[in-house]
């Protein structure tokens with residue numbers, strides 16, 4: 001198989017159309033078998049449930065080339081499981097986890113030539129998603145759906161080295177108590193756009209959202225979970241029902257315990273406490289960990305000792321270890337790596 005002629009090192013994070021995508025349709029109460037297709041366009045009713053009432057959910061994961069040249073992906077079963085939860089919450093049909101994993105592997109295989117080579121820092125990003133496609137005008141769930149997975153090659157998240165971010169404690173809320181914060185749905189992102197555009201205009205990289213009920217506890221950013229490191233090197237991560245359970249974060253907690261011998265604590269984290277931490281990082285598939293250097297709470301600056309020039313030591317250790325596991329340089333826990 002010949003790789004595509006792409007300048008892998010200089011790829012950004014944008015959509016590049018690849019050869020094949022997986023499509024399965026739900027009609028009359030059942031999913032069809034699903035198929036790989038060249039057709040990147042979707043044609044549907046102007047009244048489709050997704051267009052009128054935002055009935056859509058998604059996932060994100062990556063495929064890599066390992067040190068010994070194999071193409072792999074990372075814990076797709078957890079993406080499948082999470083998508084099942086998301087579907088139930090939005091009254092959408094479940095695309096069963098095992099079929100999800102099978103479709104992911106098939107889609108990667110069909111786009112093998114687009115998986116960046118080992119050492120490039122790039123990867124093939126997969127975007128599984130599902131939407132209501134039948135007409136809906138009175139408010140109710142659609143009766144027909146499409147499940148689709150496309151892929152796009154993406155460059156290294158941090159070009160020219162990992163650089164700590166500056167965050168703003170947002171005046172907007174991301175998720176209501178008992179709302180939809182714990183599912184991966186476009187609706188959670190639509191309403192975050194104004195907050196992120198405003199934060200960027202003010203010179204911040206990201207928003208820190210607090211719990212909407214009391215605005216006293218740390219939740220997450222628009223698309224990544226927090227981890228904090230105490231001065232005695234314990235990992236602390238916020239616990240809340242309105243946080244999206246990041247697969248990267250869950251994996252990093254295991255890495256911290258089992259590979260680095262660090263203590264891990266999942267519990268509510270008061271905003272008032274964050275000035276006591278030694279390091280802070282954001283976890284998600286895109287960057288693994290983005291170190292945070294400074295958080296600004298309405299004029300009050302909380303600066304982590306790790307500073308604005310270099311990422312914190314524990315954050316980098318966690319990041320390097322998880323990346324080494326994903327790239328086949330370090331042995332992975334059972335069941336984490338799926339070979340194509």
Ligand SMILES: *Cc1c(COP(=O)(O)O)cnc(C)c1O
Pocket residue numbers: 060184220221222223224225244245246247248249283284285286
């Ligand atoms: C996708 C997402 C994350 C990160 O999850 P990963 O599984 O690690 O990629 C965190 N927060 C939100 C709101 C997300 O949508």
